[in-house]
Amino acid sequence: MQDDNRGLGQGLKDNKRTRNHFRLLWERRTLGSEVSDGHSTSYPSLLSHLTSVYLNAPVLALPVAKRQPPAPGLRSFHPLASSLPCDFHLLNLRTLQAEDETLPSAEAALILHRKGFDCGLEAKNLGFNCTTSQGKVALGSLFRDLDVGFLQPTSLTLLYPLASPSNSTDVSLEPMEVATFRLRLG
Numbered sequence: 001m002q003d004d005n006r007g008l009g010q011g012l013k014d015n016k017r018t019r020n021h022f023r024l025l026w027e028r029r030t031l032g033s034e035v036s037d038g039h040s041t042s043y044p045s046l047l048s049h050l051t052s053v054y055l056n057a058p059v060l061a062l063p064v065a066k067r068q069p070p071a072p073g074l075r076s077f078h079p080l081a082s083s084l085p086c087d088f089h090l091l092n093l094r095t096l097q098a099e100d101e102t103l104p105s106a107e108a109a110l111i112l113h114r115k116g117f118d119c120g121l122e123a124k125n126l127g128f129n130c131t132t133s134q135g136k137v138a139l140g141s142l143f144r145d146l147d148v149g150f151l152q153p154t155s156l157t158l159l160y161p162l163a164s165p166s167n168s169t170d171v172s173l174e175p176m177e178v179a180t181f182r183l184r185l186g
Contacts, residue, residue, distance in 0.1 A: 116175030
């Protein structure tokens with residue numbers, strides 16, 4: 001008697017108005033980069049990628065009272081010696097489970113995503129210092145005070161090795177490629 005054909009055999013009575021914020025990014029193509037043959041490009045601009053990351057994962061500023069001295073065991077942690085190129089996104093960096101559960105694992109999983117972007121859009125005075133590296137990242141010099149002793153490309157689930165371990169720490173990715181690596185930092 002109360003079914004309104006919306007699912008689960010019951011009427012929905014929790015329709016509530018929700019507040020939404022939408023952002024529109026208008027970009028203009030540069031002269032000479034018009035789309036030919038009516039085919040549209042499939043990649044957004046680098047500015048739209050960075051805006052999307054900023055909106056989806058905003059920076060949280062946590063205030064600290066200046067009157068209280070910091071706890072003796074706490075210190076700042078800066079794992080990266082330099083920032084990644086703007087077209088790379090660090091999806092995950094986590095330790096792997098060790099065979100002996102009482103000891104921490106020496107290996108970590110690194111998942112990188114290289115964003116594809118369209119260079120035919122205007123990029124004047126973006127307000128940020130951004131560089132790209134043509135799809136190459138040197139993982140050996142990426143981490144502060146840590147050396148990459150072992151690097152092996154694996155499947156996305158980390159179950160199957162895709163290549164033998166390498167001494168080279170240089171990684172090259174194509175646009176819109178996601179790559180997973182098993183590495184040992186020391």
